[in-house]
Amino acid sequence: xxxxxxxxxxxxxxxxxxxxxxxxxxxxxxxxxxxxxxxxxxxxxxxxxxxxxxxxxxxxxxxxxxxxxxxxxxxxxxxxxxxxxxxxxxxxxxxxxxxxxxxxxxxxxxxxxxxxxxxxxxxxxxxxxxxxx
Amino acid sequence: xxxxxxxxxxxxxxxxxxxxxxxxxxxxxxxxxxxxxxxxxxxxxxxxxxxxxxxxxxxxxxxxxxxxxxxxxxxxxxxxxxxxxxxxxxxxxxxxxxxxxxxxxxxxxxxxxxxxxxxxxxxxxxxxxxxxx
Ligand SMILES: C[S@@+](CC[C@H](N)C(=O)[O-])C[C@H]1O[C@@H](n2cnc3c(N)ncnc32)[C@H](O)[C@@H]1O
Numbered sequence: 157x158x159x160x161x162x163x164x165x166x167x168x169x170x171x172x173x174x175x176x177x178x179x180x181x182x183x184x185x186x187x188x189x190x191x192x193x194x195x196x197x198x199x200x201x202x203x204x205x206x207x208x209x210x211x212x213x214x215x216x217x218x219x220x221x222x223x224x225x226x227x228x229x230x231x232x233x234x235x236x237x238x239x240x241x242x243x244x245x246x247x248x249x250x251x252x253x254x255x256x257x258x259x260x261x262x263x264x265x266x267x268x269x270x271x272x273x274x275x276x277x278x279x280x281x282x283x284x285x286x287x288x289x
Numbered sequence: 290x291x292x293x294x295x296x297x298x299x300x301x302x303x304x305x306x307x308x309x310x311x312x313x314x315x316x317x318x319x320x321x322x323x324x325x326x327x328x329x330x331x332x333x334x335x336x337x338x339x340x341x342x343x344x345x346x347x348x349x350x351x352x353x354x355x356x357x358x359x360x361x362x363x364x365x366x367x368x369x370x371x372x373x374x375x376x377x378x379x380x381x382x383x384x385x386x387x388x389x390x391x392x393x394x395x396x397x398x399x400x401x402x403x404x405x406x407x408x409x410x411x412x413x414x415x416x417x418x419x420x421x422x
Contacts, residue, residue: 191355192356195352195355201334218354219334221358222325222355254421258417283420284390288384288387
């Protein structure tokens with residue numbers, strides 16, 4: 157008599173399970189100093205930039221602020237933000253998110269919904285926690 | 290007849306195998322602008338601060354530079370660096386390094402030798418690459 161057991165499936169971990177949410181975001185009109193303050197108050201390195209509708213239009217990081225310092229630049233978030241943002245979604249496997257970070261040499265991805273609204277942020281810190289013991 | 294096979298050991302990955310080396314470091318006497326330039330030129334976020342002997346005496350990150358901006362502060366690396374540095378060693382298992390980052394909410398660790406000289410840096414980006422596919 158043959159017995160069929162269900163195959164033990166390897167659980168696929170998705171972005172939703174490790175992301176930080178709700179996201180802390182900023183407006184493109186904010187000053188560089190305001191962006192710096194928000195990063196420091198929240199002990200984070202990445203700020204998605206959103207319009208009035210909450211749609212993602214850029215990202216500004218502590219590295220971008222260091223770049224502004226290196227260039228002696230003052231101004232608004234929109235002057236220093238990166239506009240072509242690499243993103244992920246809640247249901248994307250974390251292996252894919254990790255690969256995007258590796259390929260683009262970045263350390264976090266805004267998590268967007270189908271309307272391009274930011275619902276979270278996943279960082280290499282969130283991912284490396286999975287290796288901790 | 291009994292056959293004894295060696296148990297298949299799970300390979301223990303150590304820091305050495307994933308760290309960035311040689312490390313890019315800075316002197317405590319350097320200006321904040323110089324630190325920012327080195328971070329940008331090398332596309333990194335963390336700079337171990339070393340004395341003339343190459344011994345670790347602090348760490349300065351793009352987050353510290355953002356904090357200097359938030360506070361309107363100008364000055365030297367030694368004015369903004371963190372002096373109590375959490376470190377790792379070449380032979381430490383990456384699970385332990387990941388746990389240190391998680392516990393201290395930081396995203397990189399200088400790798401030091403037995404004489405407290407910096408031999409590399411391991412970041413959460415280096416670790417999260419291990420999850421990429
Ligand atoms: C709380 S973390 C958050 C920002 C960012 N993830 C980072 O690692 O810098 C920021 C502070 O941690 C400090 N820091 C970063 N790596 C460190 C380390 N290995 N040991 C001690 N302090 C560290 C920085 O100097 C900075 O003041």
